[in-house]
Amino acid sequence: MSFALAVTNVSLIRDGRPRQTVLDGVSFMVPKGQIVSLIGQNGAGKTTLLKIIAGLLSPSRGSITINSPRIGFMPEQPGFLPAVTAWQWLVLTGGLLNLNRSESKHQADLWLRRVGLHTARHQPIGRLSKGMRQRLAFAQAALGDPQLLLLDEPLDGLDPIGRQDLKGLILAARDNGTTVILCSHILSDIDELSDRLGVIDHGQLKFFGDTASFRADNDLERSFVNFINPQHV
Amino acid sequence: MFKMRWWRPPLSLAGLIALSAWQSRGLLGGAILGVVAGLSARFFATASLGQDARVMIDLLLAITTIGSLAIGWLIATNLAAAEQERGAGLLLASKPLTAGQYAVGRWLGIVVGSALIYIISALVGCLIASLGQQMPLAELSLSWLTSGGELLVLAALANLLACWTTSSLASFLTLALWFIGHSIDVLVMSSGWQFLGYILPNLNRFNLHETYVTATGLPGTFYVLTGVYALSWSVVLVVLASAALKKRTW
Amino acid sequence: MVGGRGLLIAAACWALAGTSLYATNWQVAAARSTADIRQIPPLEPPSAASIKALSLGFTRAAADVAWLQTIQYFGGGNPNERYSALTALINTVVKLDPDFEYPYQFGGIILPLQGDYEDALKLLDAGIARFPNNGLLPYYAGAIARIDLNDSRRAAVYFQQAARTPGAPAAATLLAGVSLTDLDDRQIALAWWNGIIETSSDTTIRDRAIVWRDHLETVLALETLIIKINAASGLPINNLQDLVTRGLLPEVPKSPLGWPLVLNTATGRVELLR
Numbered sequence: 001m002s003f004a005l006a007v008t009n010v011s012l013i014r015d016g017r018p019r020q021t022v023l024d025g026v027s028f029m030v031p032k033g034q035i036v037s038l039i040g041q042n043g044a045g046k047t048t049l050l051k052i053i054a055g056l057l058s059p060s061r062g063s064i065t066i067n068s069p070r071i072g073f074m075p076e077q078p079g080f081l082p083a084v085t086a087w088q089w090l091v092l093t094g095g096l097l098n099l100n101r102s103e104s105k106h107q108a109d110l111w112l113r114r115v116g117l118h119t120a121r122h123q124p125i126g127r128l129s130k131g132m133r134q135r136l137a138f139a140q141a142a143l144g145d146p147q148l149l150l151l152d153e154p155l156d157g158l159d160p161i162g163r164q165d166l167k168g169l170i171l172a173a174r175d176n177g178t179t180v181i182l183c184s185h186i187l188s189d190i191d192e193l194s195d196r197l198g199v200i201d202h203g204q205l206k207f208f209g210d211t212a213s214f215r216a217d218n219d220l221e222r223s224f225v226n227f228i229n230p231q232h233v
Numbered sequence: 234m235f236k237m238r239w240w241r242p243p244l245s246l247a248g249l250i251a252l253s254a255w256q257s258r259g260l261l262g263g264a265i266l267g268v269v270a271g272l273s274a275r276f277f278a279t280a281s282l283g284q285d286a287r288v289m290i291d292l293l294l295a296i297t298t299i300g301s302l303a304i305g306w307l308i309a310t311n312l313a314a315a316e317q318e319r320g321a322g323l324l325l326a327s328k329p330l331t332a333g334q335y336a337v338g339r340w341l342g343i344v345v346g347s348a349l350i351y352i353i354s355a356l357v358g359c360l361i362a363s364l365g366q367q368m369p370l371a372e373l374s375l376s377w378l379t380s381g382g383e384l385l386v387l388a389a390l391a392n393l394l395a396c397w398t399t400s401s402l403a404s405f406l407t408l409a410l411w412f413i414g415h416s417i418d419v420l421v422m423s424s425g426w427q428f429l430g431y432i433l434p435n436l437n438r439f440n441l442h443e444t445y446v447t448a449t450g451l452p453g454t455f456y457v458l459t460g461v462y463a464l465s466w467s468v469v470l471v472v473l474a475s476a477a478l479k480k481r482t483w
Numbered sequence: 484m485v486g487g488r489g490l491l492i493a494a495a496c497w498a499l500a501g502t503s504l505y506a507t508n509w510q511v512a513a514a515r516s517t518a519d520i521r522q523i524p525p526l527e528p529p530s531a532a533s534i535k536a537l538s539l540g541f542t543r544a545a546a547d548v549a550w551l552q553t554i555q556y557f558g559g560g561n562p563n564e565r566y567s568a569l570t571a572l573i574n575t576v577v578k579l580d581p582d583f584e585y586p587y588q589f590g591g592i593i594l595p596l597q598g599d600y601e602d603a604l605k606l607l608d609a610g611i612a613r614f615p616n617n618g619l620l621p622y623y624a625g626a627i628a629r630i631d632l633n634d635s636r637r638a639a640v641y642f643q644q645a646a647r648t649p650g651a652p653a654a655a656t657l658l659a660g661v662s663l664t665d666l667d668d669r670q671i672a673l674a675w676w677n678g679i680i681e682t683s684s685d686t687t688i689r690d691r692a693i694v695w696r697d698h699l700e701t702v703l704a705l706e707t708l709i710i711k712i713n714a715a716s717g718l719p720i721n722n723l724q725d726l727v728t729r730g731l732l733p734e735v736p737k738s739p740l741g742w743p744l745v746l747n748t749a750t751g752r753v754e755l756l757r
Contacts, residue, residue: 095245
């Protein structure tokens with residue numbers, strides 16, 4: 001099969017008063033080696049869908065088929081144990097991925113260099129800036145070369161140079177055959193990175209296809225606003 | 234489950250939590266407190282200060298052992314349970330760990346994280362008690378070592394509670410259950426309720442000092458069986474924690 | 484690890500835990516039944532001040548525990564040994580709870596038996612101050628002063644106090660008088676005996692007081708006579724026989740108490756020869 005991920009009729013209903021439908025019958029297939037972006041308004045269900053794919057949430061209905069043996073996940077607000085250093089965190093994350101010690105150290109060294117944290121590797125994470133922690137979160141997601149990368153707002157909090165560097169890493173991962181699914185509000189970055197686009201509105205997938213065909217002649221932001229709220233035109 | 238492949242992830246998780254505990258100032262503070270209190274007690278034990286000093290020795294001994302031990306696993310539990318609150322749990326849970334591996338790893342992290350303080354307080358406590366010549370040092374050390382089983386059970390309890398509550402509440406609930414666990418023997422003594430002493434965790438079994446004072450010539454198997462008791466209850470509680478973690482949503 | 488296999492493992496470990504606990508309890512019980520009683524080191528109780536500080540306000544409960552410790556120490560000990568910690572233990576109890584009456588009496592009886600007279604008296608003094616209506620406490624104190632310390636002055640004070648306090652043995656009245664009789668001031672003693680004779684409703688006490696009064700009057704009369712003769716003549720009276728020899732008395736007088744009398748030339752006092 002050439003698809004990395006198949007989401008079939010996934011719904012998530014949260015119990016409560018009233019019951020809340022977070023996702024409603026979402027279906028799409030992601031080819032291998034592509035960057036797919038999910039966009040939508042706040043609370044549309046993007047992060048929830050990412051978490052379902054990552055296995056952190058179970059859908060109320062539907063199924064997820066993943067053809068990638070290893071998944072890397074970067075949450076929107078990455079948290080760490082602040083007293084641990086970046087080096088220690090990545091080496092032990094390698095252990096969580098069942099890499100042996102030498103391989104863990106090699107991967108930790110590699111990714112710390114790639115995300116530009118090699119000089120700060122022995123600092124406690126609590127002392128790193130937001131941008132540095134964001135880069136560390138990307139590094140721990142990419143550790144072990146996963147076949148599927150799930151990134152929730154990966155460029156949030158980064159300075160322009162940092163964003164450029166991380167975009168480069170995402171593109172490099174795609175070029176290496178990794179499938180990337182990312183959520184972002186920065187539509188200019190989405191436009192730059194994505195091969196395909198999914199638009200989620202009130203828990204439903206309203207569009208899934210080529211980024212260029214969604215954009216048409218407009219810029220992506222205008223296209224998105226027009227799509228979500230036609231009266232806004 | 235018995236292959237290294239199964240154990241590597243939980244050991245790595247344990248390493249993360251333990252490192253976080255050791256490298257945080259709070260645990261270091263607890264260790265310093267334990268050492269200072271212990272050394273102070275040693276000073277009182279050797280100085281000829283009279284009867285009141287003896288009371289202070291006992292009090293400081295209690296502070297050294299119980300206090301520093303409590304600080305140790307309170308901090309470690311707090312750190313372990315706070316991973317959900319701090320968001321580190323999302324990163325950890327997204328790794329290919331089963332709920333069981335996660336529960337085992339977190340439990341081991343609490344044990345190892347708080348073991349440092351336990352070891353310090355145990356060494357100091359043994360030294361003080363042997364200076365008072367209440368027990369031979371070798372037997373005292375063995376009883377302290379076996380009392381470490383209590384740490385295993387409490388860590389498992391804290392691990393289980395941390396699945397449902399905030400880190401602080403889990404820590405304090407565990408502290409309360411610590412006292413209750415030592416009172417199970419009272420229930421055992423009451424007629425008709427003796428079975429409770431066997432089906433609930435009886436932490437008084439680890440009060441080997443009390444046992445040693447009144448019963449001599451305990452066989453080596455006693456210490457082995459006490460260790461088995463600790464491990465058995467730890468496994469029960471870790472299994473319950475893994476069941477709770479499986480149901481948890483992120 | 485969760486699911487059927489996990490539950491099976493948990494159940495097996497639960498059963499193992501219960502079994503190992505049962506086994507260890509059995510081992511402890513067996514060890515206790517066969518082992519020698521572990522030598523308890525000599526008891527050195529902490530001070531009442533430190534216990535009071537540590538009892539966090541529950542000083543009466545602490546006193547109860549200290550009292551239990553005291554009676555277990557006394558009750559379980561070797562009767563050939565001195566109870567060296569007994570004074571400290573009792574003092575701890577009464578300092579923690581000064582209103583606990585019985586330890587004062589207990590200490591007043593037991594401590595003199597092992598020679599701790601002054602300790603006993605200190606304890607009884609504290610008890611007397613706290614319980615002025617307990618006649619036993621000054622009575623015991625008087626007994627210690629008179630019998631053990633041979634101190635008639637202190638005995639007299641204690642016995643007088645006891646005689647005035649309800650609950651004291653009837654003999655306190657007599658013992659007060661006897662102790663006063665040993666002292667220098669005969670008039671005070673005489674007044675005490677006359678007082679008993681006039682006020683006592685107990686005929687045994689009264690009869691005894693009469694005898695002691697008569698003894699005292701006899702002694703007073705003899706001493707007065709000896710003082711007069713010694714002042715008048717240059718030849719002092721060395722013994723009571725001299726009074727007979729010089730024709731002043733027909734015979735050496737006997738005390739109404741039944742014992743012969745003897746002159747103590749050092750003090751000039753006529754005393755009983757027991």
